[in-house]
Amino acid sequence: MSSPSPKSPEQSDKSKKYDRQLRLWGDHGQRLLENSKVCLINATALGTEILKSLVLPGIGSFTIVDGEKISEEDIGSNFFLENDSIGLSRAQVATQSLLELNPDVRGDYIDESPEHVMAHTQDFFNKFTVVIATALPEKRFSSDAKLVAVSVNDKSGVATLTLQRPPVNSLNLELLTDISSGLTEIEKAKCRGVILTSSAESVFSAGLDIFEVYKPNPERLNHFWKVLQDTWLKLYGFPYATVAVINGHAPAGGCLLALSCEYRIMSKNYTIGLNETQLGLVAPKWFIASMRNVIGQRQSELALTAGRLFKTDEALSLGLVDEVVDNKEEGISKAEQFLSRFRNIAPEVRGMTKQLVREDTIKDLMKTREQDLNTFVQYALNPKVQEYLEKYMQALKTKVLIPLSRHLWDAQVPLVVCRSIGFLGYIRLQVKEHTVIETHPDSENPDLRLDKPWPALKEHLDSINVATLDQKTRSHIPAIVILYYYLNKYKEFHDGNVPRTRAEKDVLRKMIRDSPIPDEHGVKVLEENFEEAIHYVNTCLNPQTIPSNVQTILDDDSCINLTQNSSPFWVMCAALRELVQSEGALPVSGSLPDMAADTNSYITLQQLYYKQAQLQAEAVFRRASQIARNLGLPQDIITESEVKLFCKHANELHLIRGCCIADEYERTSLDLTSYLEDPDSLMFYYITLRGLERFISEFNTYPGQFDDQVEPDVLKLKSIISKLLSEWNCSHALRDERVHEVCRYGGAELHSVSAILGGCAAHEVIKLITHQYKPLNNAFFYDAITSNSATFCL
Numbered sequence: 001m002s003s004p005s006p007k008s009p010e011q012s013d014k015s016k017k018y019d020r021q022l023r024l025w026g027d028h029g030q031r032l033l034e035n036s037k038v039c040l041i042n043a044t045a046l047g048t049e050i051l052k053s054l055v056l057p058g059i060g061s062f063t064i065v066d067g068e069k070i071s072e073e074d075i076g077s078n079f080f081l082e083n084d085s086i087g088l089s090r091a092q093v094a095t096q097s098l099l100e101l102n103p104d105v106r107g108d109y110i111d112e113s114p115e116h117v118m119a120h121t122q123d124f125f126n127k128f129t130v131v132i133a134t135a136l137p138e139k140r141f142s143s144d145a146k147l148v149a150v151s152v153n154d155k156s157g158v159a160t161l162t163l164q165r166p167p168v169n170s171l172n173l174e175l176l177t178d179i180s181s182g183l184t185e186i187e188k189a190k191c192r193g194v195i196l197t198s199s200a201e202s203v204f205s206a207g208l209d210i211f212e213v214y215k216p217n218p219e220r221l222n223h224f225w226k227v228l229q230d231t232w233l234k235l236y237g238f239p240y241a242t243v244a245v246i247n248g249h250a251p252a253g254g255c256l257l258a259l260s261c262e263y264r265i266m267s268k269n270y271t272i273g274l275n276e277t278q279l280g281l282v283a284p285k286w287f288i289a290s291m292r293n294v295i296g297q298r299q300s301e302l303a304l305t306a307g308r309l310f311k312t313d314e315a316l317s318l319g320l321v322d323e324v325v326d327n328k329e330e331g332i333s334k335a336e337q338f339l340s341r342f343r344n345i346a347p348e349v350r351g352m353t354k355q356l357v358r359e360d361t362i363k364d365l366m367k368t369r370e371q372d373l374n375t376f377v378q379y380a381l382n383p384k385v386q387e388y389l390e391k392y393m394q395a396l397k398t399k400v401l402i403p404l405s406r407h408l409w410d411a412q413v414p415l416v417v418c419r420s421i422g423f424l425g426y427i428r429l430q431v432k433e434h435t436v437i438e439t440h441p442d443s444e445n446p447d448l449r450l451d452k453p454w455p456a457l458k459e460h461l462d463s464i465n466v467a468t469l470d471q472k473t474r475s476h477i478p479a480i481v482i483l484y485y486y487l488n489k490y491k492e493f494h495d496g497n498v499p500r501t502r503a504e505k506d507v508l509r510k511m512i513r514d515s516p517i518p519d520e521h522g523v524k525v526l527e528e529n530f531e532e533a534i535h536y537v538n539t540c541l542n543p544q545t546i547p548s549n550v551q552t553i554l555d556d557d558s559c560i561n562l563t564q565n566s567s568p569f570w571v572m573c574a575a576l577r578e579l580v581q582s583e584g585a586l587p588v589s590g591s592l593p594d595m596a597a598d599t600n601s602y603i604t605l606q607q608l609y610y611k612q613a614q615l616q617a618e619a620v621f622r623r624a625s626q627i628a629r630n631l632g633l634p635q636d637i638i639t640e641s642e643v644k645l646f647c648k649h650a651n652e653l654h655l656i657r658g659c660c661i662a663d664e665y666e667r668t669s670l671d672l673t674s675y676l677e678d679p680d681s682l683m684f685y686y687i688t689l690r691g692l693e694r695f696i697s698e699f700n701t702y703p704g705q706f707d708d709q710v711e712p713d714v715l716k717l718k719s720i721i722s723k724l725l726s727e728w729n730c731s732h733a734l735r736d737e738r739v740h741e742v743c744r745y746g747g748a749e750l751h752s753v754s755a756i757l758g759g760c761a762a763h764e765v766i767k768l769i770t771h772q773y774k775p776l777n778n779a780f781f782y783d784a785i786t787s788n789s790a791t792f793c794l
């Protein structure tokens, strides 16, 4: 722990207010805190406890993202919410209460679910210093890759357009845009025909992306619908032959895509249909026309009004699909056979004929496009429709942890994921790279360099002959001078070696202890400074080596191969590396411990250490500035004061390269054997939590949330956990009582557990923001029943 930073006699209000914490992280740490922007996802009891412990020490600002309304359960566990706030926005009320704690902190909220924010403004989270997420369920990973793949078979002249927007090809603005430009590309290539299919295993397309319509941004909503109209017009009126190979479910908008093609080949055991009414939605006229043109007025009316989804064989007998196949490959081959039927027909003739057949339907939409758009927008914004969509969304239950973790990993924004459930607490830190200069070790040996003093220090120390000093002077010289003197005496008798072993050190200690000269009463008394010198034998004679963690940093690729993206930390490391290479040691820290000595002798010595530290830091600064210049980095990227701090703490530099939560969730093997063999290991909580996440994803509730479902939930959770363990190739089973325990919690948060965990999580966030103290790496579990905790690197 660092010593208190010196204060001016008139402390500013701010330093009075934050006095105690300034002792921990200093003005520079406080400055980073005051400039930080923290995002909290979900204002649960735990979330608000974390923010409380960040607002009080004075973070710059916070933003709460939470689309939930306050429930009775919230009131039971969250001390920031009052009884009369039930039904109000949880984000808003929590923000107001938290802001009352510290007028220096700014705060705002977004009354939307994190899923919604993610779907509409992907980069929203990039602007934060840290994102904290509580009670956030996982989600399968969806990538930024191209959303459609177009390939052309040169031999047959047939193009394949494959939808590839995981997980279910739901039609959002970007996918529709890519389909449309894929079709343009194919049209330009004058292909003989197009096969429209999907890369997903069991879904052709899940229809319109509900996120485009639920709580929409009106501008984007307009644009979205126009692009949907365009895409349909393009596909429906496509001049070349079109076949849908429906290799999975095709509800609503997915069915529309298939209906827009001329021929449909569907794999067995899936469903297809315009099921809008089942969702409380009305399908637009051109959706209806697309179906009517395939199965006729009567069947369409029956299917549409009931919102029927037909199984593959039913769809075949209804004429909704033309052929049934066992799998996609067979579907593609059948599609090629269909397209080859037109081999002997002139493409223009074929195209014109298709145009004439479809002309009326196309013209209908062309004529009413604007009106159709307005109707849709008005309809979509209608509160009743939004209500339906909300219910529907809840049924689909989105999960965002995985995409959020992937997104923040790429954006290099730290993510802190926390969960408090019953007596169990969990904190998981995700940082791609985190560097710490001031680790504040609990105990630190003074950096005195007595084994290899630099010339100025040597000259000073050699100038004092301790053995010839009079009684008064002797008692005032600093312990270091005494230690150095007797160390040299020791070396004279030991071939120039410094003492290493305990026995050797005892010899040196004895030399110092036997040194007193008799006082005026003839009594030999060992002075305080000599006692100190004896004490320093243990801690100050270790040879100057570079700690292994620092050497690892200096040998790191980021230190050796700098780029324009290198952070100031790495530029300083590269400069430090050069100093180490030329001087064979790290720079002197420059601080001298307090010791019994007269002021002059102490200050002389202190100045020597201080000056050497300054000289070395200046050399590192010059080198770092040169490196930054060579890389074309801005001149002010590295300041002299930063370099001085860096050099002072060069022997405690700390680097964490973390692990992405999304990767962790997608891992297929996990060696848990050693943990599971230990009955006291808290690792079982990790397994239970992963099981819990899956349970929530699958059943949309917490296990044991409903009293009459506890026993069935125990069975379900057990089966989910054993599936997880077998996915990880782990042969151990989790003890039944663990599963029962989690089900007993029923997803409830206990305030006391959240308060403790909130304090711990806030500490970790402060470490991340200030880049001081070592943050945990990377998962922390807390068992409030036994008051045990454990950290694991997952």
Ligand SMILES: CCCCC/C=C/C(=O)SCCNC(=O)CCNC(=O)[C@H](O)C(C)(C)COP(=O)(O)OP(=O)(O)OC[C@H]1O[C@@H](n2cnc3c(N)ncnc32)[C@H](O)[C@@H]1OP(=O)(O)O
Residues within 6 Å of the ligand: 139, 140, 167, 168, 170, 202, 203, 205, 206, 207, 208, 209, 210, 211, 213, 249, 251, 252, 253, 254, 275, 276, 279, 281, 282, 283, 284, 379, 380, 385, 396, 397, 398, 399, 400
């Ligand atoms: C306002 C007027 C508009 C009128 C016209 C409307 C047209 C439409 O197209 S509305 C959309 C109708 N779509 C559906 O009803 C399909 C809903 N989805 C499903 O039934 C299933 O997802 C499935 C059968 C297509 C696939 O099932 P499965 O393989 O089991 O996958 P999941 O259900 O677990 O879904 C995975 C993942 O995808 C999310 N999701 C599914 N459908 C949509 C969608 N249409 N929009 C957005 N997101 C969707 C689902 O929530 C899951 O997400 P995570 O839980 O986050 O993993």
